[in-house]
Amino acid sequence: MPELPEIETISRALSQGDNNWPSILGKTITEVNILWERTLETPSAEEFNARIIGQVINEVGRRGKFLHIHLTSDSLIIHLRMSGDILIEPEDEEIATHHRLLLIFDDGWRMAFNDTRKFGRVWLVDDPVEVFKRLGPEPLASEFTSDVLYQRLVSHRRQLKLLLMDQCFLAGMGNIYTDEALHLAKLNPLTRSDTISEGQAEELWRAIRHVLLEGIHNNGASIDWVYRGGDFQNYFRVYQRTGEPCPVCDTPIIRIVVGQRGTHLCSTCQPDPDS
DNA sequence: ACGAGCGCCTGTCGGC
DNA sequence: TGCCGACAGGCGCTCG
Numbered sequence: 144m145p146e147l148p149e150i151e152t153i154s155r156a157l158s159q160g161d162n163n164w165p166s167i168l169g170k171t172i173t174e175v176n177i178l179w180e181r182t183l184e185t186p187s188a189e190e191f192n193a194r195i196i197g198q199v200i201n202e203v204g205r206r207g208k209f210l211h212i213h214l215t216s217d218s219l220i221i222h223l224r225m226s227g228d229i230l231i232e233p234e235d236e237e238i239a240t241h242h243r244l245l246l247i248f249d250d251g252w253r254m255a256f257n258d259t260r261k262f263g264r265v266w267l268v269d270d271p272v273e274v275f276k277r278l279g280p281e282p283l284a285s286e287f288t289s290d291v292l293y294q295r296l297v298s299h300r301r302q303l304k305l306l307l308m309d310q311c312f313l314a315g316m317g318n319i320y321t322d323e324a325l326h327l328a329k330l331n332p333l334t335r336s337d338t339i340s341e342g343q344a345e346e347l348w349r350a351i352r353h354v355l356l357e358g359i360h361n362n363g364a365s366i367d368w369v370y371r372g373g374d375f376q377n378y379f380r381v382y383q384r385t386g387e388p389c390p391v392c393d394t395p396i397i398r399i400v401v402g403q404r405g406t407h408l409c410s411t412c413q414p415d416p417d418s
Numbered sequence: 419a420c421g422a423g424c425g426c427c428t429g430t431c432g433g434c
Numbered sequence: 435t436g437c438c439g440a441c442a443g444g445c446g447c448t449c450g
Contacts, residue, residue, distance in 0.1 A: 146443060181426095208444080224444045226428080241428085260427045262444065301420065310445080317443050366443065382443090402421070405441075424447085431441085 145223045147282070147315030148358030150205050152373060153229050157212075158203040161372075164231035167254060171199050172214075174247035182243040182256065184264040191267050195219070195246070207278050207314030211271060218271040221256065227263035230255045278314040282351050292351075293344035296336040303339075304332035304401045307351075316351065319364060319382045322407045324350040326381045331413045332401050338416065381407040
């Protein structure tokens with residue numbers, strides 16, 4: 144799924160409420176329904192049940208692409224992977240086909256983790272660092288400066304696209320926002336990270352922050368069945384626009400494969416580093 | 419250190 | 435119509 148802007152959108156919708164549901168802050172978890180056991184990364188189903196019941200939701204946040212729900216004494220951490228979504232619904236509603244985990248609250252509402260492809264994972268831990276320890280910087284944090292990005296880029300010799308999508312390098316970028324940022328920065332996805340200039344790193348830094356903020360502003364992107372709240376898909380410059388004109392120069396967008404992921408670019412704006 | 423290949427899953431779409 | 439491969443917003447693992 145969902146990349147940083149989509150998780151941020153969901154996080155805000157959970158803590159503030161939205162058109163379809165109230166805020167979940169202050170609700171007490173009274174019952175659990177585990178519909179696909181492998182959704183639980185840790186702990187076991189039995190321990191999950193025993194530990195989470197009775198805990199109150201105090202805060203909802205985000206780290207990279209992880210949703211972080213702060214409970215009375217534990218952290219409930221959710222990764223939506225490719226097809227996950229979170230919905231708040233009345234507790235007596237019929238259970239949808241792809242619901243994998245339900246948390247039932249004390250006031251008639253429940254939280255559903257819906258995940259068609261079953262790649263999503265949930266952790267219940269007392270210390271969130273257990274899950275977050277390997278993550279790179281938050282791209283929207285003030286500490287993540289253009290110079291930090293430059294230093295990190297030149298300390299590796301990797302293709303830009305693969306590095307930007309590596310969550311240890313930077314937390315939150317996925318296939319869509321990486322393609323969009325590289326186009327905005329006029330950089331080819333195959334460019335080796337150690338060949339980049341300070342000026343190019345600054346352009347890339349601006350582009351990353353620009354596309355992420357643009358995504359958040361539009362409540363994320365909605366594709367197919369996945370998170371249906373946002374509009375950003377209407378503003379894609381290159382992603383899934385193969386054959387359509389580049390918004391900058393009208394050259395048809397091409398699709399290549401980088402790291403087994405479909406990659407969209409303009410061959411004029413983002414010339415191949417080897418040619 | 420780096421990147422390719424594969425597994426994990428379900429669903430849709432286009433070609434034959 | 436049915437079948438079959440390609441592809442889909444992610445990531446962890448193994449293997450050169």
